[in-house]
Amino acid sequence: MEGRKIMAKYESKVYQHGTLGMLVPGLFEGTMTVADLLKHGNWGIGTASGLDGEMILLDHVPYLAQSNGEIRILKPEEKVPFATVHFEEIKDSFKVENLTQKELEDKILADYPYKNVFFAVKIVGNFSTVKTRVVEKQTRPYKTLLQVADEQAVFESTDVSGTVIGYFAPKMFQGMAAAGYHLHFLADNKSIGGHLLDFKIKEATVYLQPFATIEQHLPMDNQEFLNKDLDIADMHDQIQKAEG
Amino acid sequence: MEGRKIMAKYESKVYQHGTLGMLVPGLFEGTMTVADLLKHGNWGIGTASGLDGEMILLDHVPYLAQSNGEIRILKPEEKVPFATVHFEEIKDSFKVENLTQKELEDKILADYPYKNVFFAVKIVGNFSTVKTRVVEKQTRPYKTLLQVADEQAVFESTDVSGTVIGYFAPKMFQGMAAAGYHLHFLADNKSIGGHLLDFKIKEATVYLQPFATIEQHLPMDNQEFLNKDLDIADMHDQIQKAEG
Numbered sequence: 001m002e003g004r005k006i007m008a009k010y011e012s013k014v015y016q017h018g019t020l021g022m023l024v025p026g027l028f029e030g031t032m033t034v035a036d037l038l039k040h041g042n043w044g045i046g047t048a049s050g051l052d053g054e055m056i057l058l059d060h061v062p063y064l065a066q067s068n069g070e071i072r073i074l075k076p077e078e079k080v081p082f083a084t085v086h087f088e089e090i091k092d093s094f095k096v097e098n099l100t101q102k103e104l105e106d107k108i109l110a111d112y113p114y115k116n117v118f119f120a121v122k123i124v125g126n127f128s129t130v131k132t133r134v135v136e137k138q139t140r141p142y143k144t145l146l147q148v149a150d151e152q153a154v155f156e157s158t159d160v161s162g163t164v165i166g167y168f169a170p171k172m173f174q175g176m177a178a179a180g181y182h183l184h185f186l187a188d189n190k191s192i193g194g195h196l197l198d199f200k201i202k203e204a205t206v207y208l209q210p211f212a213t214i215e216q217h218l219p220m221d222n223q224e225f226l227n228k229d230l231d232i233a234d235m236h237d238q239i240q241k242a243e244g
Numbered sequence: 245m246e247g248r249k250i251m252a253k254y255e256s257k258v259y260q261h262g263t264l265g266m267l268v269p270g271l272f273e274g275t276m277t278v279a280d281l282l283k284h285g286n287w288g289i290g291t292a293s294g295l296d297g298e299m300i301l302l303d304h305v306p307y308l309a310q311s312n313g314e315i316r317i318l319k320p321e322e323k324v325p326f327a328t329v330h331f332e333e334i335k336d337s338f339k340v341e342n343l344t345q346k347e348l349e350d351k352i353l354a355d356y357p358y359k360n361v362f363f364a365v366k367i368v369g370n371f372s373t374v375k376t377r378v379v380e381k382q383t384r385p386y387k388t389l390l391q392v393a394d395e396q397a398v399f400e401s402t403d404v405s406g407t408v409i410g411y412f413a414p415k416m417f418q419g420m421a422a423a424g425y426h427l428h429f430l431a432d433n434k435s436i437g438g439h440l441l442d443f444k445i446k447e448a449t450v451y452l453q454p455f456a457t458i459e460q461h462l463p464m465d466n467q468e469f470l471n472k473d474l475d476i477a478d479m480h481d482q483i484q485k486a487e488g
Contacts, residue, residue, distance in 0.1 A: 011464065115470075116462075116469060116470055116474050117462050170475075171419065171479060172263050172264075172265030172420060172479060174419060175416035175418060175419060176420070210464060211462075212462055212464040213459060213461050213462075214458075214459075214462075215459055217456060218361050218455075220358070225360060226358065226360055228360065230360050230415065232415065235415060
């Protein structure tokens with residue numbers, strides 16, 4: 001009974017290493033190993049060192065969708081500049097059919113009591129259409145995030161089963177993250193993955209998990225980060241243009 | 245020896261309950277007890293329920309400067325809507341003489357290697373002049389933060405010894421906090437306290453503590469917070485006008 005009591009008081013937490021704001025001026029080098037990152041969550045999203053693709057962390061497995069269309073698993077010693085992860089503890093789930101991405105996102109915000117906190121979104125099922133983008137690996141000297149936004153591979157698929165994983169960030173967290181939804185996708189057969197640009201659900205289950213706590217970690221031992229000029233007047237505009 | 249190893253790897257953390265963004269539309273009611281807050285830090289700043297003054301947490305003692313000029317100690321069961329606290333673990337300190345607030349703030353940013361992370365500022369010494377403001381207690385229906393910004397008591401003092409405590413937040417954390425410095429003051433003799441508008445140091449010691457981790461906690465059980473419309477287009481402008 002004591003155990004039940006503790007469970008009832010447990011408040012779910014999301015962990016983030018790096019920020020979206022740090023990517024804006026080109027801090028693309030990995031600063032935390034995947035092994036360390038996975039101590040803080042078994043589901044999540046991120047990118048690899050040099051922005052070499054889109055990370056999709058599904059039940060402890062850190063997949064990386066790369067711009068050549070290949071999907072590989074990140075090694076524990078590889079480093080990430082920016083990633084958001086959590087331990088799964090689903091609070092709500094519901095089934096949906098025949099919904100576009102916009103319809104689903106609006107439906108969640110209309111009904112959901114936790115739109116003012118950071119929350120995780122997982123969608124498992126069949127998709128009539130899926131459109132993803134994958135950033136191209138960058139080499140030094142790094143460009144800005146806005147310049148890189150044009151250098152992306154776009155992938156499309158129809159009638160594909162797979163998993164969407166990602167987060168919704170309230171506006172007050174723009175800078176740390178991009179305000180709004182940030183969702184990645186991986187097909188069950190690994191034929192397509194990446195940052196979601198658009199999708200249509202045929203039939204799927206949606207899982208939501210709100211977080212009382214955001215643990216934001218910064219690479220305080222990385223000299224390039226410490227030296228970078230992050231006092232960028234139009235940081236929010238640049239985030240919206242690059243991620244919107 | 246094992247103990248020393250763990251100490252060497254310890255990365256300092258700052259804890260925040262609520263956000264500045266939540267105050268913008270008037271979420272002024274306390275949502276965490278002072279007793280619970282003090283589990284997360286023994287130094288820091290904040291405000292009381294209804295914006296009833298400026299909290300100055302000095303070495304476990306949660307002082308509250310009120311708009312009538314009185315300084316009292318918050319009771320453990322009183323609640324705060326917004327507070328930032330940390331356990332002290334000073335990394336740098338230096339002595340200064342005859343510096344204005346602006347000169348000191350610029351000096352720190354010019355020299356300090358941790359201007360891209362959230363860091364704590366403590367200043368202990370003698371001040372030639374101190375000017376503070378203290379917000380007036382609000383009653384329901386609550387106004388917006390910008391409307392309240394005009395309803396403040398201003399206090400001035402000369403030749404006073406005391407302690408400055410507060411934080412610097414990099415721009416990417418505006419929304420959670422106000423970007424830049426946010427400093428509170430309490431005189432040793434409790435004759436003056438509040439949110440610092442201006443000061444001149446006669447001679448003092450400055451202590452700085454950078455944080456690798458920000459733990460941001462939200463009152464997920466507070467229905468008023470969950471229901472509030474926080475999708476405020478000009479949230480950043482309102483924060484800058486109210487806190488700038």
